Amino acid sequence: MQFQISKELIERIEQLVEERNNEELKLHLEELHHADIAEILDEISLDDATYVIKLLESDKTAEVLMELDEDDRDKIINNLSAKEIAEEIEEMDTDDAADIVAELSDDLKQSVISHIEDEEHADNIVELLRYDEDSAGGLMAKELVKVNENWSVTGCMSEMREQAEEVTRVHSIYVVDNKDRLKGRLSLKDLLTASSDAQISDIYIDKVDYVSVHTPGDEVARIMQKYDLEAIPVINEMGRLVGRITVDDIIDFIKEEAEKDYQMAAGISEDVEADDSVWQLTRARLPWLILALIGGFVSVKVLGTFDAAMEKHGELFFFVPLIAAMAGNVGVQSSAIVLQGLANQSLKGSLFKRLIKEVLLSLLNGAVLAILLIVGGMFLLNLNLDFGLTVGISLISVIIIASLIGTFVPIILDKQGIDPAMATGPFITTSNDICGILIYFTIAKLILGF
Amino acid sequence: MQFQISKELIERIEQLVEERNNEELKLHLEELHHADIAEILDEISLDDATYVIKLLESDKTAEVLMELDEDDRDKIINNLSAKEIAEEIEEMDTDDAADIVAELSDDLKQSVISHIEDEEHADNIVELLRYDEDSAGGLMAKELVKVNENWSVTGCMSEMREQAEEVTRVHSIYVVDNKDRLKGRLSLKDLLTASSDAQISDIYIDKVDYVSVHTPGDEVARIMQKYDLEAIPVINEMGRLVGRITVDDIIDFIKEEAEKDYQMAAGISEDVEADDSVWQLTRARLPWLILALIGGFVSVKVLGTFDAAMEKHGELFFFVPLIAAMAGNVGVQSSAIVLQGLANQSLKGSLFKRLIKEVLLSLLNGAVLAILLIVGGMFLLNLNLDFGLTVGISLISVIIIASLIGTFVPIILDKQGIDPAMATGPFITTSNDICGILIYFTIAKLILGF
Structure with missing residues (x-):
């Protein structure tokens, strides 16, 4: 092939x-x-x-x-x-x-x-x-195969053949009453094996999953995935069968959503592709960069307040990118894990338990990294122990705070009804940069004094 | 509902x-x-x-x-x-x-x-x-409905009913020869409307998409999406029909792949969830953090070589996090767009054209950001023009280099047969941090002299 x-x-x-x-x-x-x-x-x-x-x-x-x-x-x-x-x-x-x-x-x-x-x-x-394009009404097609509960099996077969001409794939046969209200579905197997003078109302299955025209697209995707449905009927406010959504539309929907989240995490706010125009790409990228620039201004201001350190401990400034990078990376990791949990609705347990866990995790990671930093710093960069401890303790503190920000900002946004994906990428990196630098110099001032 | x-x-x-x-x-x-x-x-x-x-x-x-x-x-x-x-x-x-x-x-x-x-x-x-779990053989099920090309329509119907008992959903009816080799498929519509003494060989469709047991899972996903297939038959080395893959397995596959890429971009190397143990989470996160730490060491070394600047232009160091953050953000944006293009196979045109476009895009974004930085810096931070120009020109240069690294590292990795997703997140941020700082101080030295 x-x-x-x-x-x-x-x-x-x-x-x-x-x-x-x-x-x-x-x-x-x-x-x-x-x-x-x-x-x-x-x-x-x-x-x-x-x-x-x-x-x-x-x-x-x-x-x-x-x-x-x-x-x-x-x-x-x-x-x-x-x-x-x-x-x-x-x-x-x-x-x-x-x-x-x-x-x-x-x-x-x-x-x-x-x-x-x-x-x-x-x-x-x-x-x-x-209909809104992201609702079930906007996703559905009008093409479907439906039969009336009052028809006989024979009448149904010939009607069905006619309807099937217009429908690319017959996923399900839906059963409606005289007012076009969804009553249930029919299995092809039952239809084939039923006696020809039986009525549809005798053989149909009255358990059928459906959504309303106003159900949001991501909810439809979740339901179809959870119940492994290949098609789902859509009803309007009066319970009338008005369309159906098939799984191939949902695959596209899932892919688009995943791409959107991925781009959001990378600081790209529109659905752009590599081959879009320079103008479209700028529109999607520049706002996030301006946000990061504003964050940069704040970090300049913060560093400026510690300029007294420059005379006595200028080497403190050499470690600023290291501290900021670690804060950024830990924050992005934490927020990515929480975001996926929110998207899959798999976040369980109390917030307090999650807090304890994040602190434990950060302590463990932070301790390993701090030891590497102190040992590496003493051997490779000839730091003295006091200075090594300053940087090491700062690193652990920064990692704990960064992981808490990365974990709880998305959870709080989600509870407020704001898309938590906003809080990944540039947003988390920028705020963690600033917090990280502030914590680092505050600890340095306490230990080294300047 | x-x-x-x-x-x-x-x-x-x-x-x-x-x-x-x-x-x-x-x-x-x-x-x-x-x-x-x-x-x-x-x-x-x-x-x-x-x-x-x-x-x-x-x-x-x-x-x-x-x-x-x-x-x-x-x-x-x-x-x-x-x-x-x-x-x-x-x-x-x-x-x-x-x-x-x-x-x-x-x-x-x-x-x-x-x-x-x-x-x-x-x-x-x-x-x-x-079979390998990520190959078509590992994804397929043995349950399917198949009929022999030499059967009559009547014989076929009763055989099918029996087989269908074992199969949850009859997506397609496959036609095989006496040696079980895949010959084509049968539409239910044709079967229902054919005369009962016709032979299957008269009515089947000989055009059928299929994959081999060794086809990789992502290739199967691509084919099924491209051709909107709900099921695809799988054949072995002898052309025998050995199984079929249904679309619901492929949805899971697509979701898992998207999650993996997302996590990779966030610096998480295993498939972990928020509710996994602290130990599992550490194993997935710590390696990337150690990589970032090593990058941090390099940035300390680089900054150390410019310590002569501290006496005359100490405020240069205040702008280090800003420059590093911009480099990191631009790099992640560029790599995310290229990665999605590679994944969708939608990257067109020559590498040279792409180079020109990235440089143009970076010049445009960089110029806007540099003007904001210079104007903001002069008003809010009381910078003089010389210093403002130094930082502004550095910013433009850093953005151009960062976007080129972000764009071409994934493309080069992909050409080498290495998973380009490796090159997002911490990897890009760390290397762009270092390059950014190096460019910044080199330009500062040229303009300000120290």
């Missing part, structure tokens, strides 16, 4: 586009999986990609478009007319279609929707646009 | 365990989903949890065990006899069963396997134990 696109194929496609050799192009591309075509379009120029999208049939290109990187897709769509966009959308599932339409300008939105020939499809898209 | 376990329920269960009220316990627990039971066991003591596991039927507890946190599961299993473990394993899918058996000591492994009554199940588990 070959899952990689060869360089030769990409070059061949580029050449065929240049030659406007439509026949050969179609021959090459039509047998490929839409995800593979998307990978090729990702590699060639935007103009070439747009040419290919216009050339191929909409039933293929609609799926190709959904596989493309969002930025590339937006650029290609901008090169299409309202009618061409409508043709692509006609072939998409409602959830994908709504995502595309949501990105269009208001004028274009109207025009594209009016060009959609299938009225039901257009209505469904308009309905989905109403 | 209620997806949260109430505190009252947990207390009630604890009370019932204490009273050894088995009837009531069963009544309370048997109607719950196994994922909910697991959540309850997570909250009560290990002894109580073991009691519950021994009390309930294996067909329920096998699934509960699989939902538990790995550490808790291992502890509970250690309290069971070989025969009791075998009973649990009997009820598990082969992939889960193999995961459990793999964790047992060699003696216990033998004894547990010999207690499994279903010989085929035992053989399957032994087969799965042979």
Whole structure:
């Protein structure tokens, strides 16, 4: 099985586009999986990609478009007319279609929707646009297979076959009453083995997991993972079955959330990629750097108040980056562990117990590091014992405080309803830098006196 | 729909365990989903949890065990006899069963396997134990629905119903030849609508994605995501169909990988959780801190070589934490963006172009920050212009170098076949601290002279 696109194929496609050799192009591309075509379009120029999208049939290109990187897709769509966009959308599932339409300008939105020939499809898209994109309503698709509890098994089978035509994958068959309210689900196995004159109401399973249109996306992800669901039905305020969310959308959601947390921890505040423009990257990175700069100003001020030390113990200043770096690293470690615990809802036990544990952990790590520092300092840097003790004791204290800040700031933010991921990366490093320097010089003043 | 376990329920269960009220316990627990039971066991003591596991039927507890946190599961299993473990394993899918058996000591492994009554199940588990746990062979389950290409549709339907009993979810029906070699797949829709005397070979789809037992897990995850597959068949060296991997296993895999990268970036080298022991946490955290300490020693040495500056321009040392922090933050930002690009295989274009872009980006960010620093420094800290320029120019230079290190160290490691995630967090911060300080004092010496 070959899952990689060869360089030769990409070059061949580029050449065929240049030659406007439509026949050969179609021959090459039509047998490929839409995800593979998307990978090729990702590699060639935007103009070439747009040419290919216009050339191929909409039933293929609609799926190709959904596989493309969002930025590339937006650029290609901008090169299409309202009618061409409508043709692509006609072939998409409602959830994908709504995502595309949501990105269009208001004028274009109207025009594209009016060009959609299938009225039901257009209505469904308009309905989905109403929901917040991170809620179950924004994640769901309208395509699903549902049967009425009052149908017979025979009637149900023929109805189902018809509905299944429109649905890429039949995960579950949902059972509704005459008012379209979700009653339960049907297993295909039971349907196959039931006698043909039985009623659906006799054989359906009335235990079914569902979410409301307003359930937040991360809650949907948590439920689907916990119960290993491949699809979950969505109901509206009246209990009516209005859509379903499938596991592939949730995988994308989980990946995006993980990337967002990772970037947040690295001090990047928007969802950016390496290939975004310098301007987009600056917008995502600069605010955090300005925060760090302000923190830097505070540390300059703090160090300035200890300038009396410079005459008698100037070498104290040589250890400032070491102390600050250790404070930063310990803080980031602690906050990362707590954040993952908060995200997985796996933090158990009382806050007091956690406090004791963090202090113990820091004492253990701090003691090992302090001994290494004192011994290494005496041998490699010719420090005297007094000075070694000063730096060693400071290191232990700084590590304890840094781990407490790293542990409890996210917990407190979380309790206040603020996203605790804010408190990682630059935020923790900066505040721990400042605290670390303050503790270090205060202890030095007490021991060495200046 | 209620997806949260109430505190009252947990207390009630604890009370019932204490009273050894088995009837009531069963009544309370048997109607719950196994994922909910697991959540309850997570909250009560290990002894109580073991009691519950021994009390309930294996067909329920096998699934509960699989939902538990790995550490808790291992502890509970250690309290069971070989025969009791075998009973649990009997009820598990082969992939889960193999995961459990793999964790047992060699003696216990033998004894547990010999207690499994279903010989085929035992053989399957032994087969799965042979594969590396991060390969397709280690991820797959033996349970699947397969039909022979020479069967008729009628024969196929009855065979399938039998096989489906053993398989929790029929994602796909695979078609094999007489030698069990994978030939294609069958859509349920086609099977339902085909005439009953047709042969499978007439109606099956010969295009099917598959992986080999040796395909690495991350490659399987990539393929299943790219092609939106819910299950993928696994073949051995002879092309025989030996198992299948379902999407729920891949979700766990993706989540674990994301967590590992996140922890690596925070300087944590093992998969630890907030509730692990102090010893486990130390083992995961201390090595990175020692690395940072060694970096700290180097920075002490570097600062020591510039001690001549202390007399004439002591205030230079006040800006050391600011410069080091900016270098660290910029480096972490750059490396995080490149790492995600490498992970998604979305890094395009030549290295030279990337170099130019990073320099441009750093110049832009650096210039804004330097102006803020100079203006802020002159007004808030009463710096003179010469000194302000020294710090400002240093800041721009440090940011450029830090972003280049952050960008290219991961790319170079990746090209060398080393996991680029190693190069984030403490590693980047430490090396950028040192480089930053060196650049800063070198520029200061050139401008201010000391």
